[in-house]
Amino acid sequence: AMQPLETFFRNEGYQVTNISYPSTKYDIETLVRDYLHPAVEKAQRKSMQKIHFVTHSMGGILVRYYLKNHPLESLGKVVMIAPPNQGTELAELFADSSWIDTNTGTAKLQLSAQQDSWVNQLGPVNFAVGIIAGNYNSNLLTAWLLPGEDDGVVSVKSTKVQNMQDFMIVNEKHFKLRGNI
Secondary structure, three states: OOHHHHHHHHHOOOOOOOOOOOOOOOOHHHHHHHHHHHHHHHHHHHOOOOEEEEEEOHHHHHHHHHHHHOOOOOEEEEEEEOOOOOOEHHHHHOOOOOOOOOOOOHHHHHOEOOOOOOHHHOOOOOOOEEEEEEOOOOOHHHHHHOOOOEOOOOEHHHHOOOOOOEEEEEOOOHHHHHHHO
């Protein structure tokens, strides 16, 4: 899914690790432990350079959880594309359905927009992060279900997180954002 961004950054001269993970099988803690953490450790062993993160959707939440529990001295820049930092209403509305192409499985419920949800217990970030949100939604149902501007999966408001350094809105759908930035 992140192939276009991987190609872009490789062409810009960056060493890139594109981390794939089975978002529909495990909870966020397991995904961080089994996929993100080993990849970051490997990247640290390979290079003394700063480690930057560019994420899409739930990937931003994995990075938030990772950095909360594993602060990096070598942390560079963090850019989150369409992250459900305050959850998404679709997580609980379609918890028992794969009708909407959000995450299915355990992690989906962790991304609930309820105030007491897992994602809303992460707290503010303690690292510099820029967020890119989308505001194009051609799906009448999700446009009606999501509050305010949204990208079809996450509302613009829900992408924001306390202590973010930068924020911008792009007129694009959730899944197209990762290839059209």
